[in-house]
Amino acid sequence: MPITDVFASNVFDEAKMKEYLAKDTFQEMEKTIREGKPLNPKIAEAVAHGMKEWALSKGATHFTHWFQPLTGVTAEKHDSFLNPSKDHSISLEFSGKELVKGEPDASSFPSGGLRATFEARGYTAWDPTSFVFIKNGVLCIPTAFYSYTGHALDKKTPLLRSMDAINTQALRILHLFGHDDVKTVRTTVGPEQEYFLIDLEDYKQRKDLLYTGRTLFGAPCPKGQELEDHYFGTIKTRVQSFMQELNSELWKLGVYAKTEHNEVAPAQFELAPVFSTTNIATDHNQLTMELIQRIAKRHGMVALLHEKPFEYINGSGKHNNWSLSTDTGMNLLEPGDTPYENAQFLLFLSAVIKAVDEHQDLLRLSVATAGNDHRLGANEAPPAIISMFLGDELTDVLKAIETDQPYGQKKQERMRVGIDILPKIKKDATDRNRTSPFAFTGNKFEFRMPGSNSSIAGCNIMLNTAVADVLEGFADTLEKADNFEDMLHTLIQTTIKEHKRIIFNGNGYDDSWIGEAESRGLLNLPTTPDALPYSIKPENIELFERQHVLNKEEVYSRYEITMEEYTKIVLIEARTMVGMARKDILPAVSKYTQSLADTLALKKQTGVSATYEKANLDEISSYLDKAYVALKDLEAKVKTLEETEDFEKAANYVRDAILPAMSTLRKPCDKLETLVSAEVWPFPTYGKLLFGI
Numbered sequence: 001m002p003i004t005d006v007f008a009s010n011v012f013d014e015a016k017m018k019e020y021l022a023k024d025t026f027q028e029m030e031k032t033i034r035e036g037k038p039l040n041p042k043i044a045e046a047v048a049h050g051m052k053e054w055a056l057s058k059g060a061t062h063f064t065h066w067f068q069p070l071t072g073v074t075a076e077k078h079d080s081f082l083n084p085s086k087d088h089s090i091s092l093e094f095s096g097k098e099l100v101k102g103e104p105d106a107s108s109f110p111s112g113g114l115r116a117t118f119e120a121r122g123y124t125a126w127d128p129t130s131f132v133f134i135k136n137g138v139l140c141i142p143t144a145f146y147s148y149t150g151h152a153l154d155k156k157t158p159l160l161r162s163m164d165a166i167n168t169q170a171l172r173i174l175h176l177f178g179h180d181d182v183k184t185v186r187t188t189v190g191p192e193q194e195y196f197l198i199d200l201e202d203y204k205q206r207k208d209l210l211y212t213g214r215t216l217f218g219a220p221c222p223k224g225q226e227l228e229d230h231y232f233g234t235i236k237t238r239v240q241s242f243m244q245e246l247n248s249e250l251w252k253l254g255v256y257a258k259t260e261h262n263e264v265a266p267a268q269f270e271l272a273p274v275f276s277t278t279n280i281a282t283d284h285n286q287l288t289m290e291l292i293q294r295i296a297k298r299h300g301m302v303a304l305l306h307e308k309p310f311e312y313i314n315g316s317g318k319h320n321n322w323s324l325s326t327d328t329g330m331n332l333l334e335p336g337d338t339p340y341e342n343a344q345f346l347l348f349l350s351a352v353i354k355a356v357d358e359h360q361d362l363l364r365l366s367v368a369t370a371g372n373d374h375r376l377g378a379n380e381a382p383p384a385i386i387s388m389f390l391g392d393e394l395t396d397v398l399k400a401i402e403t404d405q406p407y408g409q410k411k412q413e414r415m416r417v418g419i420d421i422l423p424k425i426k427k428d429a430t431d432r433n434r435t436s437p438f439a440f441t442g443n444k445f446e447f448r449m450p451g452s453n454s455s456i457a458g459c460n461i462m463l464n465t466a467v468a469d470v471l472e473g474f475a476d477t478l479e480k481a482d483n484f485e486d487m488l489h490t491l492i493q494t495t496i497k498e499h500k501r502i503i504f505n506g507n508g509y510d511d512s513w514i515g516e517a518e519s520r521g522l523l524n525l526p527t528t529p530d531a532l533p534y535s536i537k538p539e540n541i542e543l544f545e546r547q548h549v550l551n552k553e554e555v556y557s558r559y560e561i562t563m564e565e566y567t568k569i570v571l572i573e574a575r576t577m578v579g580m581a582r583k584d585i586l587p588a589v590s591k592y593t594q595s596l597a598d599t600l601a602l603k604k605q606t607g608v609s610a611t612y613e614k615a616n617l618d619e620i621s622s623y624l625d626k627a628y629v630a631l632k633d634l635e636a637k638v639k640t641l642e643e644t645e646d647f648e649k650a651a652n653y654v655r656d657a658i659l660p661a662m663s664t665l666r667k668p669c670d671k672l673e674t675l676v677s678a679e680v681w682p683f684p685t686y687g688k689l690l691f692g693i
């Protein structure tokens, strides 16, 4: 089937709505979608009916409200369309009420105390801007999830609120620039998704991968990524057929899967979609992660979405390409052709600069997870310090504005916003720096810190809220100005002056950057428990409340949930390590030393030289003892952690005691892997895992 027929064939999109809904219902729906208006309850019944007819024609039997609780994965509870009738026959039904609102028993989702257990009800409400789709014979309705008291229990509600906030403020600015025709401003996102593929049989033999998604032991194999022969290399047949199926399944769901290639590390791959509106991009990224995993299994492989599945080689991220665009087709981060367009571009650019500088903490903490801590700051991913890359050209322009100096050929006059033309910023002039966490890439920003496993809702909530708040301040100032142009120039100039410290075009992987960043007063928050407490700072709570994105209780509950999640994840890892060391590694090695000792004794008896056995036995035994000591220590620390009730104390203990103890245990065990005979080692090695597919 041609792609054009496959694409969105499982989505109730505008084309299907046109076919299945009456004309006036369709027009109402269109307005709802285009302008982000709430659904008119009067048409819910008719929409539900059309939807059901379409779903039945596609063979669907069930429906579900599809939502994104704070666990980071999507949740669904299927109900069938079946309805018993009086005469023992059945009818197939789906009401407007069922479409608009759901009431899952939600007591097992994390709520951070927002939903007392006696009031376990949670509600889901349809987000009509994200299309309904069919997945595995189930009609999925993308919804927001909130408590009886109206508190957000998911990632989507604050995301939608943050999009509203930025819409309101950006519109005010655009109206000042005379764009009265613009009705909505939406943030757009194109998330590039990295992942690893390994063989299913190898995976099953590793408890660490099974329980934690990453390897907790493993000596480096002789070949890593040093030859750079995997990056963009020919894709192997098995992977190719997986990608083909993945693409076609994603296309059916209306996901614009566009680019696929091998990544830097062996067995690492990337998928990039064409960008879309942030909430849709978020839904689609969740679906992409789900499908990558499901389809890999069909090809005898397992997809690892963990940020750092393997030591010694690159981890996986999710580059969040972000911009703002209007319903009239303007990209607000695209430098324009006229001085006036450029002035508008520079204003939005300044807003992002100020937002990123003022809210480094929020951006940093939005990507803080146990998994991502292994990646950020390592020599492969952006450092844990937030800075922005603008490229030399744009930085020079800003400098000229800041210092009232001429720019480029114009030797005499000062650079004036709204009068002078900007140089054409070439895309490749801006896209070279791969070490920056937040890079301007010609007409969008690329936030490179998010981890491969996280929902992109988190970082976009922060980004949207921070930029909305700055735009609000800008709009307040500009609306009051007697002379708009003068005020615009001053505003941009002061913003650059006050926030230029965040701009860094150098090498973010360089160690000297850490010292320099510190002298600039930039935040360096290396770990999750360092970063998360910033979310509950009074000024941040005020910001979230001011922009109506999260209230105080919601912020606190999220803080508690994310801190606890960090602890739980590492606790599972620590227990898994203990189990593997105790039950697999140490007994296997001990048994091997027995065979060495037997041979040694035999050789001694017969008077044959036994240098190899003796030396080997010594070395292995000494690492075995080290491993045992480390194991006992980790076991004791796990016990202490299990007894720690306070969630903040627990998270700090994980960072300060558990993780170091885990790495102390890993070292002798990895060494042992290199010392014993290959057949003794109880699970597949890095070489097998990384080069096995």
Ligand code: ADP
Residues within 6 Å of the ligand: 188, 189, 190, 191, 192, 272, 273, 274, 275, 276, 321, 322, 323, 324, 331, 431, 441, 443, 444
């Ligand atoms: P690369 O980073 O590999 O050079 P591109 O710059 O073409 O590739 O795009 C990377 C991602 O950025 C893609 O997912 C693309 O759809 C997305 N993107 C492009 N333009 C925008 C935009 N205006 N807003 C958000 N994302 C965008």
Ligand code: MG
Residues within 6 Å of the ligand: 192, 319, 446
């Ligand atoms: Mg990119």
